Amino acid sequence: MADRIPSDATLITGAATTSAEQVSRTRTIDEVVAEAGQLRSRSRLLGEDVAETNRQVSEVHHRVLAEQLDVKARGIAKRSVGEMLSELSDAGFAWRDIASLSGVSVPAVRRWRQGEAPTGPNRLAIASIVALVETLRDDHLVADVASWMEVPLVPDAPMTAIDLAVAGCAAEVVEIAASHSTAEDVLDRWQPGWRERYRSEHEVFVAPDGELGTRPLTRERP
16 A cells, blocks of 8 residues: 655654644734843843953952062062162163152162162062063063053053052053053043043144144034
8 A cells, every 4th residue: 555645744844843833923012022121131130240240350360460469579579679670770760760669769779779778668669660570571571661661551641550550550550461451441440530631622633734733622512
């Protein structure tokens, strides 16, 4: 007897679908809107969770980075003061920068160079600069540390990595070098409102003759 051809589509395909699944029901617009709203809420909550996790991880990383610099500085402090000052000078730092980073006057640095022993805190301050320099150079491939630290962190603002380090934000300098934080993010934490403080009232433009010029910046009224 000839084989019978099954008429049920599920037998032809072998799919284990039920009759209910084979029937496609048109959803109402209200159902679609409700589902989209639920997905949006879930997405927002997920984004908030990710942002909070990122904030916590950033705080932990910053804390351990600062601790790492401190441990390294305490090891470097065992070196002679002359050796530490020579390393900073060879790295391209001017004596005024070394004085600023150490929190002392230039004459104090001059006396150290001549053999006068610094106080314990001052010795650690010098070692902290060396620790920062070696970390930037060896761990984050900053070839010319002194020159890099003199570069403005952002356009149109006179703040540099040296300013950050002088303010006790050495870990932030490393974060910028490692691209873990942007300079803008660091400045937002360090000096809130810096954008308004350093906002220029002039803009550069190309004149009809092709030369650059400056003119008062026209701002749109809110």
